[in-house]
Amino acid sequence: MADRAYAVIAGLAAFLAVLFVAYLLWVTVANTGETWSTFGIWGFVSGTTWNPSEAVYGALPFIYGTLMTSVIALLIAVPASIGIALATVVFLPRRLRGPVGGFINLLAAVPSVIFGLWGVTVLVPLLRPVLDWLSETLGWVSIFGWQPFEGPVTAGSYLISGLVLAIMVLPIITAITREVLLTVPRDQSEAAFALGATRWEMVRHSMLPWARSGIVGASALGLGRAVGETIAIVMLLGNTPGIFTPLVGPGSTLASVIALQTGEASGLQLSSLTALAVVLFVIAFIINAAARLLVRRSEAGGSGGIVRRAGSWMVRRGRPAPTADAPPEPPPIAPDDVGAGGPQPVPRTPSLISGPGAISRSRVVRSRVAEGFIWFSVLLGLVPLVAVLVEMLIQGLPALSVAFFTELPPTDPTSYGGGIVNALVGTLILMGIAFLVAAPLGVLTALYMRDVGKSGSWNSRAGSAVGFIVDILLGVPSIVVGLIVYLGIVIVQGHFSALAGGIALGVIMFPIVVRAADEVLRLVPSGQQEAALALGAPKWRTTWSVVLPIAGPGILTGILLGLARASGETAPLLFTSLGNQFLSTNITEPIAAIPQLIYNNTIITQTPASLQLAWGAALVLVAIIMFLNLGAAILGRRSRRLEGRA
Amino acid sequence: MTTREARTTMEDPKVTTGDTQGGAAPLTQVAVTSGGPDRLLRAEEIAGPHPLQARDLNAYFGSHHVVEGVNLVFPENTVTALIGPSGCGKSTFLRCLNRMHELIPGARATGDVELHGQDIYGKDADPVAVRRAVGMVFQRPNPFPTKSIADNILAGPKFTRLKMGKGGRADLIEHTLRGAGLWDEVKNRLDAPAGGLSGGQQQRLCIARALAVEPDVLLMDEPCSALDPQSTLRIEDLIRELSERLAIVIVTHNMQQAARVSEYTAFFTIEEEGQPGRLIETGPTREIFGNPQNPRTEAYVTGRFG
Numbered sequence: 001m002a003d004r005a006y007a008v009i010a011g012l013a014a015f016l017a018v019l020f021v022a023y024l025l026w027v028t029v030a031n032t033g034e035t036w037s038t039f040g041i042w043g044f045v046s047g048t049t050w051n052p053s054e055a056v057y058g059a060l061p062f063i064y065g066t067l068m069t070s071v072i073a074l075l076i077a078v079p080a081s082i083g084i085a086l087a088t089v090v091f092l093p094r095r096l097r098g099p100v101g102g103f104i105n106l107l108a109a110v111p112s113v114i115f116g117l118w119g120v121t122v123l124v125p126l127l128r129p130v131l132d133w134l135s136e137t138l139g140w141v142s143i144f145g146w147q148p149f150e151g152p153v154t155a156g157s158y159l160i161s162g163l164v165l166a167i168m169v170l171p172i173i174t175a176i177t178r179e180v181l182l183t184v185p186r187d188q189s190e191a192a193f194a195l196g197a198t199r200w201e202m203v204r205h206s207m208l209p210w211a212r213s214g215i216v217g218a219s220a221l222g223l224g225r226a227v228g229e230t231i232a233i234v235m236l237l238g239n240t241p242g243i244f245t246p247l248v249g250p251g252s253t254l255a256s257v258i259a260l261q262t263g264e265a266s267g268l269q270l271s272s273l274t275a276l277a278v279v280l281f282v283i284a285f286i287i288n289a290a291a292r293l294l295v296r297r298s299e300a301g302g303s304g305g306i307v308r309r310a311g312s313w314m315v316r317r318g319r320p321a322p323t324a325d326a327p328p329e330p331p332p333i334a335p336d337d338v339g340a341g342g343p344q345p346v347p348r349t350p351s352l353i354s355g356p357g358a359i360s361r362s363r364v365v366r367s368r369v370a371e372g373f374i375w376f377s378v379l380l381g382l383v384p385l386v387a388v389l390v391e392m393l394i395q396g397l398p399a400l401s402v403a404f405f406t407e408l409p410p411t412d413p414t415s416y417g418g419g420i421v422n423a424l425v426g427t428l429i430l431m432g433i434a435f436l437v438a439a440p441l442g443v444l445t446a447l448y449m450r451d452v453g454k455s456g457s458w459n460s461r462a463g464s465a466v467g468f469i470v471d472i473l474l475g476v477p478s479i480v481v482g483l484i485v486y487l488g489i490v491i492v493q494g495h496f497s498a499l500a501g502g503i504a505l506g507v508i509m510f511p512i513v514v515r516a517a518d519e520v521l522r523l524v525p526s527g528q529q530e531a532a533l534a535l536g537a538p539k540w541r542t543t544w545s546v547v548l549p550i551a552g553p554g555i556l557t558g559i560l561l562g563l564a565r566a567s568g569e570t571a572p573l574l575f576t577s578l579g580n581q582f583l584s585t586n587i588t589e590p591i592a593a594i595p596q597l598i599y600n601n602t603i604i605t606q607t608p609a610s611l612q613l614a615w616g617a618a619l620v621l622v623a624i625i626m627f628l629n630l631g632a633a634i635l636g637r638r639s640r641r642l643e644g645r646a
Numbered sequence: 647m648t649t650r651e652a653r654t655t656m657e658d659p660k661v662t663t664g665d666t667q668g669g670a671a672p673l674t675q676v677a678v679t680s681g682g683p684d685r686l687l688r689a690e691e692i693a694g695p696h697p698l699q700a701r702d703l704n705a706y707f708g709s710h711h712v713v714e715g716v717n718l719v720f721p722e723n724t725v726t727a728l729i730g731p732s733g734c735g736k737s738t739f740l741r742c743l744n745r746m747h748e749l750i751p752g753a754r755a756t757g758d759v760e761l762h763g764q765d766i767y768g769k770d771a772d773p774v775a776v777r778r779a780v781g782m783v784f785q786r787p788n789p790f791p792t793k794s795i796a797d798n799i800l801a802g803p804k805f806t807r808l809k810m811g812k813g814g815r816a817d818l819i820e821h822t823l824r825g826a827g828l829w830d831e832v833k834n835r836l837d838a839p840a841g842g843l844s845g846g847q848q849q850r851l852c853i854a855r856a857l858a859v860e861p862d863v864l865l866m867d868e869p870c871s872a873l874d875p876q877s878t879l880r881i882e883d884l885i886r887e888l889s890e891r892l893a894i895v896i897v898t899h900n901m902q903q904a905a906r907v908s909e910y911t912a913f914f915t916i917e918e919e920g921q922p923g924r925l926i927e928t929g930p931t932r933e934i935f936g937n938p939q940n941p942r943t944e945a946y947v948t949g950r951f952g
Binding site for chain 2: 192
């Protein structure tokens with residue numbers, strides 16, 4: 001009976017999650033109806049004009065902007081990521097591989113808004129001369145009438161946005177490429193080495209061909225991340241929709257226009273913005289699905305999967321023990337040239353193994369150049385990270401004081417001092433709500449998927465359907481979540497609230513928790529559960545006192561990672577929790593958040609004083625995220641031990 | 647006693663000229679006593695010209711000593727088999743002969759290995775050139791699965807940047823595939839990916855690939871252990887043919903195989919778990935199997951241990 005209750009509760013959680021997704025979907029469909037009927041789907045997607053004052057809405061300039069920034073980002077990030085991944089798998093001294101890889105992963109923990117802040121205050125002024133020079137010397141270049149470097153150079157530009165975007169997607173591409181490279185079997189690299197390959201030649205002929213589809217998949221996942229990126233683009237690209245406009249000038253993307261216009265939009269404009277969100281979601285979904293397919297296939301056996309299959313017939317032979325009555329055959333040839341003077345074998349020029357003749361000069365040069373590129377990639381990955389961290393410490397530390405944690409921001413944006421107590425409390429409250437929404441629902445959903453259904457049963461089939469929905473949720477850009485929660489909760493309720501913001505963050509966190517919990521539950525040895533069941537324990541008791549204690553640390557890891565991700569988000573808060581200049585603890589009222597404070601202080605009130613407050617806030621935000629990640633890493637290590645046992 | 651009797655029935659007077667009373671066998675280097683120069687000299691006498699020679703070779707994994715003080719000579723145009731129980735260090739020793747051992751994290755080797763008189767562990771020696779000169783075939787067939795059969799053959803020459811015309815490449819492919827006895831089976835699908843071949847074919851392709859860079863010595867690490875009996879026999883025939891052209895060192899778990907393909911055999915063993923592997927006895931294969939001098943060798947080859 002209790003087992004029934006357990007199944008019902010877990011199922012209910014999963015059902016609730018699905019129901020909520022369905023509600024948001026319905027809200028979206030209902031809201032975009034006006035756009036589709038006014039312009040037609042194709043008319044909207046291919047429309048080149050976006051003009052609210054004339055009520056004409058077309059998506060093409062934003063699709064173009066999204067793809068252009070993403071392509072620039074990938075052109076920089078993909079080679080650099082492959083270089084860094086190769087360095088951490090093959091080229092770096094062994095003891096440096098882990099630390100460098102971990103350091104690059106730190107980049108992933110720095111929230112988008114901080115890259116925006118760094119881009120606006122450091123990178124844009126720094127690269128301004130470069131862009132000016134580009135425009136002066138290459139301004140005449142014309143590709144079918146498109147002049148990518150034609151002035152005037154502006155503060156916001158495609159090139160800078162693409163560069164910052166590259167830094168942001170670099171860690172994810174690097175991490176997955178690294179994983180894929182590590183699955184290349186050792187016998188493949190040994191095959192190349194045994195033929196006399198240098199390290200680079202081994203990489204080029206053995207590792208890269210094997211890992212190719214995985215690397216393509218990793219790049220596609222990076223692309224999926226890049227197209228959904230919002231707040232850094234809002235801060236660095238400007239707000240000028242256009243097609244084939246100069247790269248040194250401003251533009252606009254799907255995500256950035258949603259972020260900038262949703263707050264003041266209504267009617268057909270809001271409907272069209274929602275339609276843009278749908279377009280963005282579809283693009284991201286297609287990219288993510290393709291990417292996951294490629295990565296999964298590659299990790300399952302590399303491009304060399306054929307070999308594994310061909311090897312299935314292989315017979316592992318035991319060593320037959322010869323006995324005295326089966327004497328070994330005599331050797332085929334008895335060496336009879338004892339001493340000197342026997343017939344000499346065919347003379348062979350001995351191979352040189354040292355000196356200039358041993359390896360040809362062009363090989364040495366080629367391998368050096370390739371390795372040089374790899375070291376350059378490592379620098380490219382490390383320099384921005386170090387620059388951001390150093391800048392944050394230099395600019396942020398002076399802002400920190402006791403008052404910073406207890407006072408409100410100064411009302412006059414030009415005066416120094418004050419604090420961020422409203423944003424700090426706001427962020428903690430939002431994280432609390434997100435936790436309450438996502439953690440119980442996420443864990444119960446994972447239990448439903450993994451623990452409740454017997455294979456083949458109705459529950460198990462429903463479980464895999466839920467898994468599919470979770471995977472889709474995982475790829476929804478956060479700005480789209482923000483917009484839909486705005487439509488589904490804020491507009492329905494008639495006011496912005498901390499609750500809406502927390503729910504938006506919860507929606508982002510939910511799939512992370514489910515996936516993490518699902519992974520750990522999969523690893524719980526089935527023997528442990530059978531042992532408990534064999535003692536007569538009911539299913540729910542087994543889960544409660546055997547499965548959860550084993551899987552606990554892993555599940556907590558997922559929750560902490562989800563919280564870390566949610567705490568740095570800005571985009572979904574813009575039109576849900578809105579922001580608040582004052583300290584508020586009322587969850588039905590608008591509330592401040594640290595990422596949003598950084599955004600406002602950088603873009604809206606851009607004074608030296610507001611920037612100093614922003615850097616201080618950035619430092620606090622990164623500290624919170626690092627703390628959560630550190631906790632996750634410690635717990636993660638404990639649950640990896642579980643993996644060893646499974 | 648049976649082996650003693652067997653010895654009298656065997657005739658191979660030329661190689662059994664040493665004193666048989668000295669405890670240590672005549673033509674045997676007992677590594678424990680660290681073969682002195684005279685022993686090596688004697689080994690050289692038997693061997694005739696020899697492209698490869700190991701002197702006091704030690705191998706380690708981190709602080710774990712896995713091969714201790716091996717002295718061994720590999721004669722030209724012959725097959726030398728390394729036999730011994732699992733974990734005795736014979737594969738590790740083999741991988742020291744072309745500096746593949748050091749590719750494993752924490753692995754290192756001391757001592758020297760001379761290739762035509764050049765120390766491959768010398769200060770100036772380039773491991774890349776060493777591995778070109780001393781080829782290797784592995785336990786599991788490891789062709790580059792996505793490359794075509796032809797490109798697998800050309801992989802090594804591509805590294806060494808041999809200048810070849812189109813005709814030269816075609817000749818090399820045909821020559822090496824014929825050498826590996828694979829030509830007739832694959833000549834019509836040279837552009838097919840190597841991953842599609844059967845296991846035995848893949849292993850012969852790997853041998854052809856190794857031959858394409860014209861190594862001085864070919865090392866084979868249990869090349870048949872992942873193959874079915876028929877493929878095994880084909881590879882063994884191939885080994886015998888190849889031994890007319892170069893020195894081959896083969897690690898095998900299968901004593902009948904050692905007896906079938908090799909002229910010389912070296913027996914390795916370990917005292918107990920955690921001890922380094924040592925070379926116990928070496929000599930003409932017929933001697934090792936028919937009349938081993940060391941009781942441990944005898945126990946192993948008669949199947950009483952290991």
